[in-house]
Amino acid sequence: MESATHRFRVRRQGQPGSAPHPPEPAVEWRQEFPYVWSEDEVVTRRDTLFFLLAGSGALCLATGTLALVGAVSEGSPAKVVPIARVDELVENGWKVFAYPDEYAQGILINLPGKGLVAYSDVCTHLSCAVTYQPESRRLYCPCHEGLFDAATGDVLAGPPTRPLPIIELEERQGTIYAVRMVLR
Numbered sequence: 001m002e003s004a005t006h007r008f009r010v011r012r013q014g015q016p017g018s019a020p021h022p023p024e025p026a027v028e029w030r031q032e033f034p035y036v037w038s039e040d041e042v043v044t045r046r047d048t049l050f051f052l053l054a055g056s057g058a059l060c061l062a063t064g065t066l067a068l069v070g071a072v073s074e075g076s077p078a079k080v081v082p083i084a085r086v087d088e089l090v091e092n093g094w095k096v097f098a099y100p101d102e103y104a105q106g107i108l109i110n111l112p113g114k115g116l117v118a119y120s121d122v123c124t125h126l127s128c129a130v131t132y133q134p135e136s137r138r139l140y141c142p143c144h145e146g147l148f149d150a151a152t153g154d155v156l157a158g159p160p161t162r163p164l165p166i167i168e169l170e171e172r173q174g175t176i177y178a179v180r181m182v183l184r
């Protein structure tokens with residue numbers, strides 16, 4: 001280990017204006033950092049450019065794949081699930097049902113003048129469950145006072161900006177089936 005005095009002397013030898021001096025002896029930093037510059041792994045500009053281009057390409061590919069999956073799932077038929085008997089709901093009555101699986105729900109309404117309609121009961125604002133208000137024939141979200149038209153699922157008031165997804169129905173031999181969720 002060299003003394004502090006010796007280290008100071010070695011540094012001063014390289015200052016401008018000083019006299020030429022013999023090759024620098026093995027100094028302390030060389031022992032602590034024994035790498036030769038020419039053998040170091042340098043990240044070149046070409047490597048950096050390649051990395052950026054490869055990253056951009058991967059992001060574009062992922063975005064395209066997600067868009068494709070989204071487009072396919074929007075238009076593809078979903079599970080067919082029996083959700084009620086034809087005469088189960090009185091006029092202006094309603095019920096919730098699991099659709100398209102046990103982790104999501106729809107709401108079925110026997111709407112006066114229109115008959116059976118169904119929507120996803122997941123509010124398009126922040127996903128609270130909506131309920132039907134028979135007196136006003138609107139769907140109400142209690143979280144932030146969102147309101148939807150029960151005849152169309154369109155937004156009437158509150159923070160939601162998108163209508164409720166429609167669940168298409170079919171009747172087969174006295175049973176009502178949910179057959180498809182239509183995102184809008």
Ligand code: FES
Nearest residue numbers: 123125126141146
């Ligand atoms: S979650 Fe429905 S209005 Fe906010």
